[in-house]
Amino acid sequence: MKKIINKPENYVDEMLEGLYAAHPDYITYTADDLRCLVTSNKVAGKVGIVTGGGSGHLPLFLGYVGKGMLDGCCVGGVFQSPSPEQVFNVTKEVDDGAGVLYIYGNYNGDILNFDMGAEMADFEEDIRVETVVAGEDVASAAPAGPGEPNHRRGVAGIVFVYKCAGAAAAQMKDLDEVKRIAEKAAANVRTMGVALTPCTIPEVGKPGFTIADDEMAIGMGIHGEAGIRNGKIEPADAIVDEMLEKILPDIPYVKGDEVAVMVNGLGATPLDEQYIVTRHIDKRLKEEGIKVHRYYVGEFATAMEMAGFSISLFKLDDELKELLDAPAATPFFKQL
């Protein structure tokens, strides 16, 4: 395990201490618990938006707490869910009478603990909480039919949901309206990833799986969940083609659509490679007659030192476009 760390058991809390030292203008914590992260810029009367999930995915999840996006984040251990108490404490702190919206990824532990936190907030503090669970990884399950539960994992595309819901809340829309927008955004995002190397949970000390030196794992999740297939590494353009073949027909994204595109490095993949990928996505979407409104290229949702990347497409209409374009400022996301 080649990591720049101290004791593995202190990994998350020391990372958080560094974050609070570096970004006091954006973030602080509540309930004397480093893992109950909240905004330093609470806005009176605004709907609060709370997220959370396991550590090891920076900038996800906490990196989007700030102006125009989220108000709080419940920070779990590496790849572990935060506790119901943490959810409750963050909820209490960010609520200012307008209620709280939870937006988090589709993982069982998170659902369980956020639901328990919401119950505590309702029972003990009479805070109204609504929830939107984001799950947009096309490689992780078949699409849900009408009325069926969504079994897809939430990955990098959740950032688009944060952005639009956050902008709506910043416009002082009410909880029902912010929830409607979050649901609409979540319904219009699709993501797929590819991994070239595994990653190591510090307290475990070795990777939970391997990917051969000349292989890649198409469709792998950000905790190393199995994807669609493992195979020889192919040229960047061929990898992008295979991913778009799966993403494009899913909503579907079709000629005349307008989208935002996120190319997300999983942790160890250089920006150079992410832009080589961007080049081919741009070419392919032009061929398909799909207009790109905005690109986001960089690290948005990682798996520590995993090499690989994901592509997210986000289908826009006028309402989502305006919300996406609104200014925002967090430690990891700045848009003028």
Next chain:
Amino acid sequence: MKKIINKPENYVDEMLEGLYAAHPDYITYTADDLRCLVTSNKVAGKVGIVTGGGSGHLPLFLGYVGKGMLDGCCVGGVFQSPSPEQVFNVTKEVDDGAGVLYIYGNYNGDILNFDMGAEMADFEEDIRVETVVAGEDVASAAPAGPGEPNHRRGVAGIVFVYKCAGAAAAQMKDLDEVKRIAEKAAANVRTMGVALTPCTIPEVGKPGFTIADDEMAIGMGIHGEAGIRNGKIEPADAIVDEMLEKILPDIPYVKGDEVAVMVNGLGATPLDEQYIVTRHIDKRLKEEGIKVHRYYVGEFATAMEMAGFSISLFKLDDELKELLDAPAATPFFKQL
């Protein structure tokens, strides 16, 4: 070689095509040459600032072309200098009568070719060019005595020089004044790095050196130049201590000083680890009585998939602080 690329010989140009596709609001190119990168937002009558150097270091060098920072970048092959013709073409494009300042890192090939480009600009177009060469890696050479040439390599700290000079130019200061500020900023920055893994030039296909599985290279440069020592990996706090022991006495940075701090990931090192490093820097500087005005944590100057990080300290006075704090917006650097 585990990279997401197409043909290695197309690495740089395909990366650039991706960049132009993603960021047309910030950057374009001149002279029909993808590697002659210039701003999309030329400001009439402003001093132009041009940088350049080898590829493989994103966001360096081109990532800082934009509003309030740089106006052009001459893009070389991976770890190679741009040509004099590229320097000349970029210079011609960004000059608007107020002259051009070159700011680049202290590497012989870059010095040679930028000097030739400056001569062409003077001779053929009567453009006044001034040059500031940044070299602040304390591990790369002894400090220059009075009147002696500086043999230190330029690394991540150059971003502070870009930022202050760029802000001065945006305030429409003249070439002498922008140069004075760039020189002052360069004189107040010191950097040191540590590498955990090597990186691979795509056209070479294998790393030029190795670092043993349990070892680190303290003081290594961003092209893999030898550092101070190789040794067993130590805890993060011990690594930071060793680096600060070398950086702090160099200017020196002393009690009562105010600094900006950059923690720079070299490419493959997760943000989590960078914040664990930030935590200990914060603790140590507090103990030394040195006040931190601002932290910059993330990737600013990389070596593709090299794992490791660097620390830069930038000593501030009121003038530099105001320039550092001025707003800027480039594809890779946004400050409100």
